[in-house]
Amino acid sequence: MLTASRFATAPLALTLLSAALLLGACTKPAADTQKADAKPSTSSTNNLDAAPPKTSALKVSAITPKQGKLNVSRTSSATITAAQDSQVAALTGGAVTQVLAVAGQSVKAGDVVVQLDTSALRQTLESAQLQLQSAQINLAQTQRNTNQGDPQLQSALAAAQANFDKAQQDVTANRNLLSLGGISAADLKASEAALAQTQSALSLAKNNLTQNGQSGSGSLALLQNQVKSAQVSVGQAQENLTKASVRAPFSGTVASVSAKLGEYVNTGTAVFRLVDGSSLTADFNVSPSDAAALVAGSKLNFDYGGKTYLAVIKEGDRVTGSDRLVPLTTRLFGASASNLPVGGVGQMRYRVSLASGALLPSGAIQNDSGDNAVYLVGGDAAQRQTVKILAESQGQVAVSGVPSGAQVIYPVPPSLQDGASIKVGE
Numbered sequence: 001m002l003t004a005s006r007f008a009t010a011p012l013a014l015t016l017l018s019a020a021l022l023l024g025a026c027t028k029p030a031a032d033t034q035k036a037d038a039k040p041s042t043s044s045t046n047n048l049d050a051a052p053p054k055t056s057a058l059k060v061s062a063i064t065p066k067q068g069k070l071n072v073s074r075t076s077s078a079t080i081t082a083a084q085d086s087q088v089a090a091l092t093g094g095a096v097t098q099v100l101a102v103a104g105q106s107v108k109a110g111d112v113v114v115q116l117d118t119s120a121l122r123q124t125l126e127s128a129q130l131q132l133q134s135a136q137i138n139l140a141q142t143q144r145n146t147n148q149g150d151p152q153l154q155s156a157l158a159a160a161q162a163n164f165d166k167a168q169q170d171v172t173a174n175r176n177l178l179s180l181g182g183i184s185a186a187d188l189k190a191s192e193a194a195l196a197q198t199q200s201a202l203s204l205a206k207n208n209l210t211q212n213g214q215s216g217s218g219s220l221a222l223l224q225n226q227v228k229s230a231q232v233s234v235g236q237a238q239e240n241l242t243k244a245s246v247r248a249p250f251s252g253t254v255a256s257v258s259a260k261l262g263e264y265v266n267t268g269t270a271v272f273r274l275v276d277g278s279s280l281t282a283d284f285n286v287s288p289s290d291a292a293a294l295v296a297g298s299k300l301n302f303d304y305g306g307k308t309y310l311a312v313i314k315e316g317d318r319v320t321g322s323d324r325l326v327p328l329t330t331r332l333f334g335a336s337a338s339n340l341p342v343g344g345v346g347q348m349r350y351r352v353s354l355a356s357g358a359l360l361p362s363g364a365i366q367n368d369s370g371d372n373a374v375y376l377v378g379g380d381a382a383q384r385q386t387v388k389i390l391a392e393s394q395g396q397v398a399v400s401g402v403p404s405g406a407q408v409i410y411p412v413p414p415s416l417q418d419g420a421s422i423k424v425g426e
Helices: 002-046 119-180 185-243 288-293
Strands: 058-060 066-089 094-099 112-116 245-247 252-257 270-286 299-304 307-313 326-333 345-361 366-368 371-378 381-386 388-393 396-400 422-424
Touching (some): 066 326, 288 345, 299 326, 345 388
Antiparallel strands (some): 094 112, 270 326, 299 307
16 A cells, blocks of 8 residues: 555656646746846947036137237239320421430430421511511501600791781781771771681691691500510410420439431420339228228338338328229339339338227137127036127138236137036146
């Protein structure tokens, strides 16, 4: 019985052991799976591509702007000119008979450079002189005739007056005698007739004298005018003869001669060019804003042929041209400035002050929503500060609105925001 019972319980024990082994086999892979999942979570803490925590400070650089003027250097092409540069024209017409100077020759004021033919002009002068002589002769002859006629007429008037006075006395005496019976009535009438005749003769003498004076005065006035007109003609002919010699209006250098020997030139035709190189200038154009800064007396540098000359702004009209530029003129100074070629082109160098304010690099300015601003260092945070740009040139700006002594972040990181935590690097 005991043996049978032992053998009866053996299958049950085996069954339980098999179940335990199967259960162990099922639970062991689950533990391994947990260990496998734990490895990736441990490696994620060392991922270099992950973004830094938002609470980390942004490392920046900062500069302290200086207060001052924003100056800028500019250059402009400038043309060398002369204080006096003239195209000298002929003042009368004529054929060129002599050319007395060549290009490059120095002449003094009044020197003859080109001589025109004077033969026709001399003939005109001689004719005018003859007309003047004739007018003077006629005037002198009339004056003599007038002077000679006056005494004769005056004597005739005196005689007629004496005869009239005598006849008047006779009539008075005869009237007294007639009343006394000393003469007849016929004798009285005869004396009265004689009085009438002497009175007529007196009137005629007076009229002759008056008419002679009027005639002489009129003739003299007419002849005097003729003399004056002839004198004007002579003066004009002499002036035209002088104009045939084309002279230098000032001392200088003959730049060119356009007149050729034998050719005919008309009045007003340019025959040579004269340049006064003793005082050279340089002309250039600038913007209206630069022109306002370049006042008379401002000193500039003019570069030509590898040399630099002092240029001083001259006073003059500043009318903006069609190109919206303002023409300026400078006078050139220097030991060899007088040797510069008229018409040569050099470079004018000058500096202008655009504005005064805090000076910053252009990259320090940010434009957000239409406002210009900079970022200031405010302890451990960035502070956005609105500024006004006063002027900008060549990567520099002058602004207002930056507190004195403030530090401005430059360069500006793209991710920088107002209030962001920052750390200024060494």
